[in-house]
Amino acid sequence: MLTDNHGRKINYLRLAVTDRCNLRCFYCMPEEGNNWLARTELMSWEEMLRICRVMTGMGINKIRITGGEPFVRKDIMSFLSALSALPGLDQLTITTNGVLTTPLVPELKKMGIRAVNLSLDTLDRNRFLAITHRDELNNVLATMHALLAHNIEVKINAVVMEGRNIQDITTLVALTKELPVQVRFIEEMPFNGAESHYTTLQWDHVQILQTIKNSYPDIYKIPDPKYATAYNYKIPGHKGDIGIIAAYTRSFCGTCNRIRLTPQGTLKTCLYEGGGMNIKDLMRLGATDQELASAIISAVGTKAQDGHEAERTTHLNGIHQSMATIGG
């Protein structure tokens, strides 16, 4: 069992398999001028599988594949298939923008993937284009329906942004009436790979909830699962439910059970951490599995108490980081 320096059990890895993406969500990366990682800087599939095997041997039993956009990397399906067979792994989940995912859903189902997080900030084609710089809304919606048709649990991630999609909050909530999805509204974080466009966050979790309450006054709180990052709510008569993630306020850090691996193999014990230890380099220097495990234990032993401490102590220059290179 992997335990951090605050006595928290760490059992959840978020693995970003690429920094590349077929969308350009403005809150995540600039439209142009992205310095993509060279192929040799990326962990290979073999390296990723090895490190995941070491980690599942240490008590990691849940892995989420993220990025960049996971499905733009060649041979992702063979990797997922090999990963899904790792002993000790109870849950393999994916976060995707859904653009390329529809035809892959039956195979994902066969591998035993039971839950997918789909990023969708608006149901309006023009606003989708303005936010992501690509006209792909219909493909994302097709993926949502394909996942539901295959009984794969869908959580929709919607970043809430002043001047961009505030009018979509209630239309996204309305989706939960007929569809058994969880719509999760996420506070925008300052990881857009460029200059931050806000100094104080206007749309925090309190304001998001109030906006939903204005249209749905009978919304009520439901229990938050253990280790949840979202505050969970339900509207009477709706099939799905609502989550609000205080990603910037960082009120959920106390029960953190997660670590992250970036596409270049940096182990981050907190999303807001500036540095991190490079596991890929250790592997390429010939480290044994035992040595990798010891390095992971040491890194986890320095995990910050919360995202504020991580930001303070590791001198994060957040505005120049992209969520796609941190691994969202």
Ligand code: SAM
């Ligand atoms: N490309 C995939 C996708 O969009 O689902 C996976 C990677 S993406 C970085 C993972 C999640 O991070 C997405 O749900 C996205 O909305 C969220 N995200 C990216 N940048 C963010 C930011 N600045 N603030 C809050 N959430 C962000």
Ligand code: SF4
């Ligand atoms: Fe791509 Fe996901 Fe970032 Fe959007 S949030 S640019 S889909 S990695």
